[in-house]
Amino acid sequence: MAKGSSMHQDTLVIHGGEYIQEPYGSLTTPLYQTSTFVFPDAETGGRRFAGEESGYMYSRLGNPTVNQLESRVAALEGMEAGAAAATGMGAVSAATLAFLKAGDHVIASDCIYGCSFALFSHLFERFGIHVDFVDMTDQHALESAFRDNTKIVFLETPANPHLRLIDLTMVGDVCRSHPQVRMVVDNTFMTPLLQRPGEFGAHIVVHSATKYLNGHGDVVAGVITGSAEDIHLIKMTTLKDMGATMSPHDAWLIIRGLKTLSVRMEKHCENARHVANFLRDYPGVSQVFYPGFNDHPGHELIGRQMKSAGAVIAFELDAGYNAAVQVLNKLEMIRVAVSLGDAESLIQHPASMTHSPLSPDARARAGITDGLIRISVGLEHVDDIIADLQQSLDRALNAPHAKLTAV
Numbered sequence: 001m002a003k004g005s006s007m008h009q010d011t012l013v014i015h016g017g018e019y020i021q022e023p024y025g026s027l028t029t030p031l032y033q034t035s036t037f038v039f040p041d042a043e044t045g046g047r048r049f050a051g052e053e054s055g056y057m058y059s060r061l062g063n064p065t066v067n068q069l070e071s072r073v074a075a076l077e078g079m080e081a082g083a084a085a086a087t088g089m090g091a092v093s094a095a096t097l098a099f100l101k102a103g104d105h106v107i108a109s110d111c112i113y114g115c116s117f118a119l120f121s122h123l124f125e126r127f128g129i130h131v132d133f134v135d136m137t138d139q140h141a142l143e144s145a146f147r148d149n150t151k152i153v154f155l156e157t158p159a160n161p162h163l164r165l166i167d168l169t170m171v172g173d174v175c176r177s178h179p180q181v182r183m184v185v186d187n188t189f190m191t192p193l194l195q196r197p198g199e200f201g202a203h204i205v206v207h208s209a210t211k212y213l214n215g216h217g218d219v220v221a222g223v224i225t226g227s228a229e230d231i232h233l234i235k236m237t238t239l240k241d242m243g244a245t246m247s248p249h250d251a252w253l254i255i256r257g258l259k260t261l262s263v264r265m266e267k268h269c270e271n272a273r274h275v276a277n278f279l280r281d282y283p284g285v286s287q288v289f290y291p292g293f294n295d296h297p298g299h300e301l302i303g304r305q306m307k308s309a310g311a312v313i314a315f316e317l318d319a320g321y322n323a324a325v326q327v328l329n330k331l332e333m334i335r336v337a338v339s340l341g342d343a344e345s346l347i348q349h350p351a352s353m354t355h356s357p358l359s360p361d362a363r364a365r366a367g368i369t370d371g372l373i374r375i376s377v378g379l380e381h382v383d384d385i386i387a388d389l390q391q392s393l394d395r396a397l398n399a400p401h402a403k404l405t406a407v
C-alpha cells in the first residue's frame with residue numbers, strides 16, 4: 001500500500017512511503033537488524049542477483065527498514081525515490097560523485113557546509129574534477145560560471161552561518177537551459193516541511209538527517225531524494241560501492257523521530273522568532289542574522305520558496321572573541337555544541353569551532369567575525385531559552401575582563 005503524495009505533509013511524516021507488510025500487525029516499522037537475507041533456494045538467490053526478481057540480498061544493497069525511511073523522505077520532498085546514507089556527508093558525496101568523472105566541472109555556492117566545501121575543493125580536485133565556487137545570489141555570476149563540461153550545480157539555502165538565502169526559482173531557471181546539469185540542493189536547514197527544492201527545478205535534494213529529520217541528537221545520517229532513475233544510479237554506484245549506507249537501526253530511529261517533524265518544526269520556528277527579536281533588542285548584540293527579519297537579504301523568498309524562516313539564528317557581539325566565549329561559558333541550560341535541529345537548544349562559536357580550520361583571512365572574507373555566535377533554537381519553553389541567553393549575555397558583557405580583552 002503506497003501512500004500517495006496527495007496527503008498533507010503532517011500525515012506523510014507518519015504514513016508516507018511504502019508500507020511494510022509484516023505478519024504480526026506491528027504498528028511501528030519493524031527493525032530488520034540483519035546483515036544478510038536468506039534465500040528460500042539457490043535459484044531465488046540467482047534471480048535476485050540477476051535483477052530478475054525483487055527481494056533483499058544483503059543490507060548494503062537494501063534493507064526494508066532503511067527502504068521505508070527512504071520512501072518516506074522522498075514522499076515528503078515530492079520526489080520519486082530516496083536513498084539513505086550513513087551521514088549527511090555520505091549523502092553529499094554519493095549524490096554528487098555518481099554523476100562525475102575526471103575532467104568534469106562543478107559549480108558550487110560559495111556559502112556551503114564546511115565539509116562539503118572541503119570535499120569539493122580538496123578531494124574533487126585530486127580526481128580531476130574542477131569546482132568553481134560562486135555567489136549564487138548573483139544570477140550573472142552563476143550564468144557565467146557554466147562550461148561545456150559542467151555536470152553539477154550545488155547549493156544550500158539558507159546557508160550557514162549567516163542564513164544567506166538563494167533564489168531557487170532563479171537557479172532552477174538557469175539550470176534548465178543546461179540540460180546536462182543536475183541541480184543538487186542541500187535542504188538540511190529547512191526540511192521538506194519548510195521548503196521543497198524539487199518544486200523549483202532541483203533534480204536531487206540531500207539532507208543531513210542528523211539534524212531536524214531525526215531531531216533527537218542520537219544519530220548521524222543522511223538522505224538523498226531524486227528521480228527513480230538517478231536514485232537507482234546512486235544506489236548502484238557510489239552508495240553500494242563506496243559503502244556509506246545507513247544502518248537499519250539508524251533508519252528505525254529516524255522513522256521514529258520523523259513522526260513529530262511537523263509539530264517540532266512549528267515550535268522550533270515559533271521559538272526562533274522570539275529569540276531573534278530578543279537578540280535584536282539586546283544592546284550588546286550588533287547584528288542578528290535571521291531570515292524572518294524584513295531587512296534580511298532575500299527575505300521576500302519567505303512565502304515564495306520557504307514556508308518559514310527556520311530556527312537557526314546567528315548573532316554578532318561587538319565585544320569580540322573573548323566575549324563570545326564567555327557568553328557560551330555562562331549559559332546554564334543551552335548546550336554548547338555544534339549540530340542543529342535537536343530538541344535541546346545548541347549554541348556554538350564558529351570562529352573557534354566550525355570555521356576554525358579556515359585561516360583568519362578566509363574567515364574574515366566569509367564574514368565569520370570573532371564575535372559571531374550561532375544558535376539552533378530548540379524545543380524548550382521560549383521564556384527559559386531567552387532567560388538563559390539574557391543572564392549569560394548580561395554576565396559576559398558586563399564582566400570587565402570580557403571588554404578589556406575584546407578584539
Ligand SMILES: *Cc1c(COP(=O)(O)O)cnc(C)c1O
Binds near residue numbers: 089090221
Ligand atoms: C551537518 C550538515 C551536513 C553534514 O551532515 P553529517 O550528518 O554531519 O555528515 C551537511 N550539510 C549541512 C547543511 C549540515 O548542516
